[in-house]
Amino acid sequence: MRLIDLLDTSAVEWRALPLEVVHCAEVIGMGEEPTRMVLQKKGSSLVKAVSAVADGQADAIVTAGNSGAALVAGTLLIGRVSGLLRPAIGNFLPTKQGVLFCLDLGANADCKAEHLVQFAIMGHCYATTIAGIKKPRIALLSNGHEPYKGSMVVKEAFGRLTELAELFDVCFVGNIEPRDILNGDIDVLVSDGFTGNIMLKSMQGALQAVSWWLKEEAAASWLNTIGLGLAKSAFTKIKHKTDYARTGGALLLGLTKPVVVAHGCSSAFAIEQALLLAHRAVSDASVELLNTELATWFKATKNSRASSTASIPVRPEFFA
């Protein structure tokens, strides 16, 4: 059954809305290989939607499908900001004192140090142009705050970011451990997409565990039942604060048009929030604004040692 027929049967009032439904006969599955599928399945909703934006028929995309395919389609059909190596997924996390902009949260599982430098620049530009932070404090996610801590890539990125901060108006504060990121001492957190995603989902896992354990404790004693019941509003507030659905989706930063990727298990509320994010990105021209800024930065930093593709030396590990 076509979506349009389904809508006509179950919710005919959609015809009064300013919507156009485009029939798509193919599907790119969550487990399918992004590159091949984007090239093959021209009739998929993802490829059709991205093409519509690339052709100027639509202004933005929201997808809760295969995010790897969204990255590939966005890069191939819409294109990247001049000078950008790789788009990244960026989003805010709630902290003790406000919010923190994190990237990459999952677009690029394997990164080189020069990619992390570009993520730092994207984070800097997002924080200044979109969030209005004058001199955002940028930190590199690592397993220790010391400069010599981290994987080889992180150690190399530390050196490059130090050089970037020496030459350009960027505030690099060094490495940060994940247990300190929510303290409110930094504005932008940089990592590869694998580590960023692990960090985010580990936090979600810990919050989930606290929620079970509290339920267990509530069941184990009447005093706890009463106490936790009375404080219910506190838990609701914290749940709201940490609910991914409240941000709904995240922008694929560095593409020339707004592409919002939402979680595969998004609720209707999360999809609504993702649509609103895409709408804002278009109506206030924030993606355009960001991209102009990014292009300037990539041009300015292009010949710096921080952005060069030649690797810079780092302290070797015992096992190497």
Add this chain to the structure above:
Amino acid sequence: MRLIDLLDTSAVEWRALPLEVVHCAEVIGMGEEPTRMVLQKKGSSLVKAVSAVADGQADAIVTAGNSGAALVAGTLLIGRVSGLLRPAIGNFLPTKQGVLFCLDLGANADCKAEHLVQFAIMGHCYATTIAGIKKPRIALLSNGHEPYKGSMVVKEAFGRLTELAELFDVCFVGNIEPRDILNGDIDVLVSDGFTGNIMLKSMQGALQAVSWWLKEEAAASWLNTIGLGLAKSAFTKIKHKTDYARTGGALLLGLTKPVVVAHGCSSAFAIEQALLLAHRAVSDASVELLNTELATWFKATKNSRASSTASIPVRPEFFA
């Protein structure tokens, strides 16, 4: 001032205890390069303690110092189990239904797929010989449960572990996302030391944030104050469950003698727990037992494709 003089001045009763104090004139700092320092600073407490165990004058080591240096000294002076490429830090995390053995939690920032295979074998042997789990379910930490998710190393490790499980009596259940690891569906979690450490510290960071937000909510409403006050025992219980100090330290698995690494900011209680862990490892000969098992496994799997140093093909990324 020498430690022995300090003890005589402030706690002379130590002389009644079965302790021997060895004076160490050098220190390996937390920020110093492990390999060079271990080779140079023969008079440091770390090198002296590890040498004492290597020579049979002592049975185990507990250190809250430079863990990289402990790894290097342990490897060079004590030695690894035959066939082992790299020792790993392993420890238990509390889950919804019990505990989960995780490794590597920080010894090896950069790993290859064949190292992760050995970590899985170490996890299997630890869970069977020490924790008495008959057929431990082993999972690989990744940013998605699908086989094609993860960094290149994780994807390659997935293939190797699948082969290992086909040929040997090992239960590999696939990839797991960090938000699912505490559900109680797995017994052993395998990752490189960088990612494992990021996961652990992200969870600690999230728990810390919940604790602040609850305090904030308690201060904001009298109902919350009373409720959270009544349920105080529930929070204390959860805090105990998730307190790193209660395990105190973790074994450097794969060294031929017990080496326990504790956190650099360990409390007296955490050090006590670490000492008890080292004591148990010696008194019940668990490290010996584990190592015998490990040597057998490494020998048996040595020529398998899972353990070979030749890389096995994985699905490439769009940006590679």
